[in-house]
Amino acid sequence: MSHGPSQDATMSNDSRTASEQTEREGPSPTVPAGKSIAELTIKAVLIGLALNVVLLTANMYLGMRSGMTISASIPAAVISMGVFYALRNAGIGGTILENNIVQTMTSAGEALAAGVIFTIAGVTFLDQPIDIAGTASVAVLGGLLGVLFMIPMRRYLIVEKHEELPYPEGTACADVLEAGSQGKDGVKLISLGFLASFVYMWLASGMAAFRTTLQTAFSAGQTRGFAIGGDFTPALIGVGYIIGPKIAGYVFGGGLIAWMMLIPLLITGGFVPESAADATLMAQANAVWDEYIRYVGAGAMIVGGFYAILSMSGTIRDALGTAIADVRGSTAASEQRRRTQRDLPMKLVVVGAAVIALALVAVPQVQVGLLGGAIAVVAAFLFVAVSAYLVGVVGSSSNPVSGMAVATILIAALALKSTGVTDPVVVLVTASVVAIAAAVAGDTSQDLKTGYLLGATPRKQQIAQIIGIGISALFAGWVLSFFHQAYGIGSETIPAPQAGMMALISEGVLTGTAQWGMILIGAVFAIVLILMSVPVLPFAVGIYLPITLATPIFLGGLLRAGIDKYVAWNGDPDGSAAERTTYRGRIIAAGLITGEAIMGIVIGALYILEIGAATGAPFALGFGAETQTILGVVALVALLGIFTRGVLGGSRTADA
Incomplete structure (x- = not known):
């Protein structure tokens, strides 16, 4: 492989030698490059499409509820292995590369969900309805840009930077797929988490048997408005466990700065919105957060996004070099590469990006204008590079998509305002393309x-991604509309904090009402963190999340730290017990998230079908507040106990 401009149309023998040498120096794939087995098959595509829609729905619910999504690759791989295990008993079966295609298509839905709920959902905060066709159009255009722009970066980031960029979920997913014999056990683990979460949320949301949210506001001396609390649901605890104590700690740290420092200072200083002047102290804290603190988070996110771009300048330059070299090369030269090195042609990237840019201007449901389309395509390329590099270090679940969207909104709003644009929806759509990409x-x-480690064909994975993006885009608008109809986007159940912030900034910049002072405070805060070598974006997420979301996420991170300490304390000289525990914990945590999301769909359907009570729990038991609080504590302890027992159950066995 060559990524410099010296590659010509004939692709010299030296180039082929260098290409082959690069692969030889990498890890030995599970399926050798010279061997071809079933990969992009009809059954793999059908299973992938079915799981794609399920996890798209689950992650849209989770993201609007917690402000974060998780990678669906590992849960999809485990479920896929379970399905293929059942098919094998029926005499059909499937290969490891077919399993890889399934998880590739499935995770496309989760990724697209993140971009949609962080941006497009913001139109509801601007009193606009969910446009199902428009959502599908924006989603498919942004998703295709994400796949296409990743093609010229694959060999540089995935192959050449193999040792530098571990891509934690991708590597873990390859390990899971290689341990195919664990498929049956993996399904049992995810089922444990799913059932525990499903029952927990039915008792809490379906029957109001106990309360999941505990929060309070208090004063200390002359300072008023300290606020703390948590909405202790399975999904939020599962998110915290997956992202780990370090990132969860950064998120919680941002929450403490917002709710235990900034909000008390503002309330004590008299900066309480008039609408909440006579409300309870907790209501005042929420009003101050909504009116001021989210702008502080936005300022921090903007600086963090631009800092990420500057840090990535070398990677972007190298990726462009690779793209230019491949565009100059011939199709025949591409075909001469080994199976494990063949991407979709670079000319497709160039033509595809041009067509998408035209579509952003011409498609009636989009129409961001010529300037908006140019901003979207250029920003998408830059942030695709940032995103692809960052997830190689911190993983997809910690991918700061919202920070990139905030930076795009600021640029787009200022640029479009200068041309006379006054509709914030246009700004949101422009940012949506970038966020989804x-x-x-x-x-x-x-x-x-994952495919690189397994020996998959990149071209077939890229085709699978494109198919997955297509089906996800078709369903995204319907799912978003369903949740809005069932709960109301921006409600207590699905507050959709990022979407609200995106709408707030878009409208504020265009109308001149943006809290520039608060944005500046956030920006300065981010600069201080950068100078201290502290990650900016997790802190910023914590600032603009309600404290009730940051706290349970931190609890999940603490739970993981505690379990890891326990395993180490019991003796683990070769690290095998810790590895098994990590695997089991991630799978059960994914089950917790999926169970709550599916229950959210069930409760929403009951509301829409007018089954049970129209407000509150459909089948409330009528317990008093004190009883609900006590039972809530008991239920939380039971949930943590079930989770811990499930994780540790196989930590000292040979099979996870």
Whole structure:
């Protein structure tokens, strides 16, 4: 492989030798490059499409509820292995590369969901309805940009930077797929988490048997408005466990700065919105967060996004070099590469990006204008590079898509305002294309890492991603509309914090009402963190999340730290017990998230079908507040106990 401009149309023998040498120096794939087995098959595509829609729905619910999504690759791989295990008993079966295609297609839905809920959902905060056709159009255009722009970066980021960029989910997913014999056990683990979460949320949301949210506001001396609390649901605890104590700690740290420092200072200083002047202290804290603190988070996110671009300048330059070299090369030269090195042609990237740019201007449901389309395509390329690099270090679940969207909104709003644009929806749509592209690129890079380790054909994975993007885009608008009809986007159940912030900034910049002072405070705060070598974006997420979301995420991170300490304390000289525990914990945590998301769909359907009570729990038991609180504590302890027992159950066995 060559990524410099010296590659010509004939692709010299030296180039082929260098290409082959690059692969030889990498890890030995599970399926050798010279061997071809079933990969992009009809049954793999059908299974992938079915799981794609399920995890698209689950992650849209989770993202609007918690402000974060998780990578669907590992859960999809485990479920896929379970399905293929059942098919094998029926005499059909499937190969490891077919399993890889399934998880590739499935995770495309999760990635696209993140971009949609962080941006497009913001139109509801601007009193606009969900446009199902428009959502599908924007989603498919942004998703395709994410896949296409990742193609010229694959060999540089995935192959040449193999040792530098571990791509944690991609590597873990390859390990899971290689341990195919564990498929049956993996399904049992995810089922444990799913059932525990499903029952927990039915008792809490379906029957109001106990309360999941505990929060309070208090004063200390002359300072008023300290606020703390948590909405202790399975999904949020599962998110915390997956991202780990370090990132969860950064998120919680941002929450403490917002709710235990900034909000008390503002309330004590008299900066309480008039609408909440006579409300309870907790209501005042929420009003101050909504009016001021989210702008602080936005300022921090903007600086963090631009800092990420500057840090990535070398990677972007190298990726462009690779693209230019491949565009100059011939199709025949591409076909001479080994199976494990063949991408979709670079000319497709160039033509595809041009067609998408035209579509952004011409498609009636989009129409961001010539300037908006140019901003979207250029920003998408830059942030695809940022996203693909960052997830190689921190993983897809910690991919700061919202920070990239905030930076795009600021640029687009200022640029479009200068041309007379006054509609914030146009700004949101422009940012949506970029956010979806960045999210999809992060996921695609993880999947390509998995394929690189397994010996998959990149071209077939890229085709699978495109198919997955297509089906996800078709369903995204319907799912978004369903949740809005069932709960109301921006409600207590699905607050959709990022979407609200995106709408707030878009409208504020265009109307001149943006809290520039608060944005500046956030920006300065981010600069201080950068100078201290502290990650900016997790802190910023914590600032603009309600404290009730940051706290349970931190609890999940603490749970993981505690379990890891326990395993180490019991003796684990070769690290095998810790590895098994990590595997089991991630799978059960994914089950917790999926169970709550599916229950959210069930409860929403009951509301829409007018089954049970129209407000509150459909089948409330009528317990008093004190009883609900006590039972809530008991239920939380039971949930943590079930989770811990499930994780540790196989930590000292030979099979996870």
